[in-house]
Amino acid sequence: MARGLGKGLGRGLDALFQENGQDELVEDINLSELRPNPYQPRHEFEESALKELSDSIKIHGVLQPIIVRKSIKGYDIVVGERRYRASKLAGKVKIPAIVKQLTDTQMMELAVIENLQREDLNPLEEAKSYQFLMDKLKLTQAETADRLGKSRPYIANMLRLMNLPQAVKDLIDQKKITGGHGRTLLGLKSEADMIKVAHKVIAESMSVRALEQYIKTYNQPEEKQKQEKKxxxxxxxxxxxxxxxxxxxxxxxxxxxxxxxxxxxxxxxxxxxxxxxxxxxx
Incomplete structure (x- = not known):
């Protein structure tokens, strides 16, 4: 399925919409008729940011229409779930929307693109988006890189974060450590060590370079034991x-x-x- 999709994904939302040749007709749709994109890889939205957007919508309304697709019952949100949630929070009944005719595959693509274009995207969320696209569309790392306009090593490097223990992933999500810290921690031999050293990074405000040097020292006793065994x-x-x-x-x-x-x-x-x-x- 994935091989016949073309390279529209890497060119962004506008390119895919323009290829469909559809008119930009804005409609006011009841919020009760909408449901979130079932292919959206992002399931958590920061409450403070939603509240801030909600306050703006109360005063100015929704300035940019969301994108939806007609479904059997109501509409699926393709792009704009954050605006939809904030509108509900603001007590709105309707929201401006553009109805598009899109396939399930295009909905998956657009959900990932929207997620990747967020300003507050953290490295782990980015990695999850790549993994989501690969799993859903059966893409290889090389194909995913090609479709997104990234290099294959970049995609592979980001996906390494998925191998971290959940406790360390949580620290990245909470912005207590960076993705660079996370990838460096993978140089340790056990998940217990990764978690232990991750907390040391936080306690000592350790840079990625300092962590690299620390891990070399940390691993030396084990490397020495291996050499002595041989x-x-x-x-x-x-x-x-x-x-x-x-x-x-x-x-x-x-x-x-x-x-x-x-x-x-x-x-x-x-x-x-x-x-x-x-x-x-x-």
């Missing part, structure tokens, strides 16, 4: 012996034909101490 027991034994003798970190690595002993020092004073120890051992 390392022969006799090398681990000698590493520990040299650490005790030299009082610093020692790393022994061995390949098929050669090996290497790395001794760490953090200052010139420590370097001189280690040299003295090695010379005295001769």
């Amino acid at each position: 390392k022969p027991a006799f090398l681990v034994k000698h590493e520990e012996k040299l650490k005790r003798q030299l009082g610093t970190k020692v790393e022994i690595s061995k390949s098929r034909k050669k090996g290497k002993i790395a001794i760490e020092f953090t200052s010139e004073e420590e370097f001189n101490r280690l040299i003295a120890l090695l010379e005295s051992a001769q």
Whole structure:
């Protein structure tokens, strides 16, 4: 179904409407005859923003008609659910609307476009919109990127947010952390760690760059354990012996034909101490 739809989606709402060649006839429709777009990926609307719009509608009315499609019983809202909700809140009985002849597929597309064009869209809501479109229209990431005028890596990067635990998704929804934080947290090994570190990000007002550095340090013990498990027991034994003798970190690595002993020092004073120890051992 999805492959024969063309590329109208990436060009926005006006392009799709103009392709239909329909007249822009504005009608006043009873709010009681309307129902929300069943394909709308957004289900929550900020109450304070709705109240603000409602107050404006009480004074000025609805300045831009909503877009609807005739259904068996009344009309489906295609674009403008926020104006519809605010009008109900304002106590209005009717709302200006333009009736369009649209397919279910076009309704899905338009619902996603409207959602993506919101100024207050957060990264997780954007990711949900891409996932919604892919699921409903059976699109691949490449096809979704092509239809929306985005790059495939951009779509793939946004969709990674869907892999976060719900507790971290909630923090993004609440704007306590950013999408960049969320994607960086995916570098941790467990959901419990992601949640724990996410709260650390909030408590310490950590930037994404600072989080990247922290996660590298956070993961080091586990990476070290993995390396030691692969390392022969006799090398681990000698590493520990040299650490005790030299009082610093020692790393022994061995390949098929050669090996290497790395001794760490953090200052010139420590370097001189280690040299003295090695010379005295001769």
